[in-house]
Amino acid sequence: MIADVGGFHFAQASDPQRISLYLTSRGWEAHEEAGGTLWMAHDESYEVFVPRYREMRGYASHIRRLLSTLATAEGRSEPQISLEISVSDADVQYVRTDPTGEPGTTPIDEGVKAFESLRQWVLSGAVAVSTDRIRLVQPARKPAAALDFMRSVRLGPTFEGSYILTVYIPVPPRIGQTEIEVDHPQVRLLSQPFERRVSLKLREATNAAVSAADDVIQRRVGIDAFKQRAEKGVNANLCEALVGFSSPGSGEARIDFSWALSRPVEPAGPIGLNRDQVSVLREAAQELRAAAPEEDVTVAGAVVRLHREGSLGAGEISIAGIVEGGNNDRLRRIWLDLTESDYSLATRAHDHGSTVAVTGSLVKRGNRYVLHNPVGFRVRAEAT
Structure with missing residues (x-):
């Protein structure tokens, strides 16, 4: 998991705040100086200077010296240390x-x-x-x-x-x-x-x-x-x-x-x-x-089947469509019961080939998907 020291992680590791977090976590002590901070190891055997701003002249050179010093002090590679600094926050x-x-x-x-x-x-x-x-x-x-x-x-x-x-x-x-x-x-x-x-x-x-x-x-x-x-x-x-x-x-x-x-x-x-x-x-x-049902899902698609007993009243339909916003956009056939007024809307959508949408709780029963408690059944306007 080691990246090139001159690439993405070096850019991230050059951030003064991330460097401060890393050095603090290793027990280094900060001493404010003009233009930046002098950090000293707990046993004072090593010190590194971190400029206050990236825009300061020679900033990249200071950071490379810092990485080299840390690699020596910790006995690890510069890419390893660069990686850890880059994700310190x-x-x-x-x-x-x-x-x-x-x-x-x-x-x-x-x-x-x-x-x-x-x-x-x-x-x-x-x-x-x-x-x-x-x-x-x-x-x-x-x-x-x-x-x-x-x-x-x-x-x-x-x-x-x-x-x-x-x-x-x-x-x-x-x-x-x-x-x-x-x-x-x-x-x-x-x-x-x-x-x-x-x-x-x-x-x-x-x-x-x-x-x-x-x-x-x-x-x-x-x-x-x-x-x-x-x-x-x-x-x-x-x-x-x-x-x-x-x-x-x-x-x-x-x-x-x-x-x-x-x-x-x-x-x-x-x-x-x-x-x-x-x-x-x-x-x-x-x-x-x-x-368990998938709750508050919105199904959108075409009405492919209509069925009810008699010419009036509620009825059952099936929609060939997808669950919007879900992780699986494959086409499913979904069954649901509608009130008489919504069933009439579904009939007109079927006759005109219009797209419909409805919200409810989706349950799988064997090989069949059923939408319970459907609300907000509507026919969508066709894009022009």
Whole structure:
């Protein structure tokens, strides 16, 4: 996971605030001077100078000398130190996929799937933190807090060593922070900023999902292994995302968590996924979706079937369409019952080939999708 010192991470590691966080976390002491800060190691055996502004003459040279000094003091490489400084103000998750082919590359279809799964994985954590309600399937309409959070999340560069995806979650430091203290497990979760709570939820939920898969494999239990862990953030969306990290060739993946130096936590090992666990997670996602409705979903498509007893009254229709805003845009056939007035609208839409939309709770019953409690049935105006 080492990047070129002259590339992305050097640019990030050149930020004075990130450098200060890193040096503070290593016990270096700051002494303000004209134009910048002189930092001294705790035993005063090394010192480095950090200019106050990037625009100062010779800034890049100062940073390269700083990296060289730190590499000597710590007995590590400059790229390693550059990487850690560059992410000192963010929680970073590294998702190691294991595709076939040349190291550092991935088949395009697998790569697209992995990036889509990465977004779904992070979003599942944000949604879980945004609401107290426990769901086996997250709603299609995501909480505003989760969507706002997702706008701050950044993708980092990929790395060789299989094919490693990185996601950056910026974490604000404590107000008035003057020293670095490790957050222990007993620290109340609600005292943490939203961004950190998402990172912690991702680790908790991912661990719980893998543990549930192990229970299924080793103890021969059923889907209850996943339902019992729903309060930890386990749901169909999370399971689908984890499955998307694995390639068809190996069926394996690994997730490493790195924590912002401004709010360090107790270190924890990586979470691995093997072929058997991935198979169980795939089946679990399907069963969880079958066991719980997708609430507040909007279905849009064409009316392909109409049925009612007699010429008046309520009736049943089916729509060939998609769930808007969902993670799967494949065409589905969805059945629902409508009131007499809405049924009349559906009849006219069918006759004219118009697109309709309706909102409700989507449930899978065998091979059939059924929309319960439909509201807001409408015929959409055709684009001109």
